[in-house]
Amino acid sequence: GEEVAQTPKHLVRGEGQKAKLYCAPIKGHSYVFWYQQVLKNEFKFLISFQNENVFDETGMPKERFSAKCLPNSPCSLEIQATKLEDSAVYFCASSQRVFGEKLFFGSGTQLSVL
Amino acid sequence: EDKVVQSPLSLVVHEGDTVTLNCSYEVTNFRSLLWYKQEKKAPTFLFMLTSSGIEKKSGRLSSILDKKELFSILNITATQTGDSAIYLCAVRFYSGAGSYQLTFGKGTKLSVIP
Numbered sequence: 001g002e003e004v005a006q007t008p009k010h011l012v013r014g015e016g017q018k019a020k021l022y023c024a025p026i027k028g029h030s031y032v033f034w035y036q037q038v039l040k041n042e043f044k045f046l047i048s049f050q051n052e053n054v055f056d057e058t059g060m061p062k063e064r065f066s067a068k069c070l071p072n073s074p075c076s077l078e079i080q081a082t083k084l085e086d087s088a089v090y091f092c093a094s095s096q097r098v099f100g101e102k103l104f105f106g107s108g109t110q111l112s113v114l
Numbered sequence: 115e116d117k118v119v120q121s122p123l124s125l126v127v128h129e130g131d132t133v134t135l136n137c138s139y140e141v142t143n144f145r146s147l148l149w150y151k152q153e154k155k156a157p158t159f160l161f162m163l164t165s166s167g168i169e170k171k172s173g174r175l176s177s178i179l180d181k182k183e184l185f186s187i188l189n190i191t192a193t194q195t196g197d198s199a200i201y202l203c204a205v206r207f208y209s210g211a212g213s214y215q216l217t218f219g220k221g222t223k224l225s226v227i228p
Contacts, residue, residue, distance in 0.1 A: 004156075033216070035218075040200065040221075040223075041220060041221075042218055042219065042220040042221065043202070043204075043218035045215065045216070045217065045218075055213065056209075056213050056214075056215060058215075091156070091157075101146070101162065101206075102148070102159050102162055103148075103150075103159070103204075103216070104159070105150075105156040105157050105158075106156060107155040107156045108155055108156060
């Protein structure tokens, strides 16, 4: 498709529950990024992929966060045992060939942990 | 330590005013600087700058990069209420071992009042 599609738009979880977010990048884009934005503050980098391979995961809280980009499937970001501080908008973005050039963002998934 | 610093963090102006938003950065192996506009949801791409002194222009918006002093400015002339948004600056740099990073500043929240 011609836009980055993120689902769901909103997700509500109780503390300790699992949350799974999905992202379909623009067709033909090789790089996928996940960012976390808390209360309209700065974008915190989580992880990037080059096709199915993890490119950079330096931003991922490794204990509870995991992500995958498998062939012919949307990319996913999973949070095990959610905490209140995980409440944020999670943005996915993709770019074409050259890493980081002109990212196209999805509309985000608003995760609320109660 | 913040690698990308934007100022001011928020700004209120009247329609018709001209505004200048600032973005300074401190990274090694700089590759490019990008400006995004975030209204309700997904940030939308404005400019990508790689060379010093070359102004990029789109309508009432323009931007320039100074690689010696490590900053960029985004100018908006004759502001309109539709320019109200958060303006994000991001810097792409080589972080070693074949990896690139794209780091965002905290953004400048611009409010244009009639």
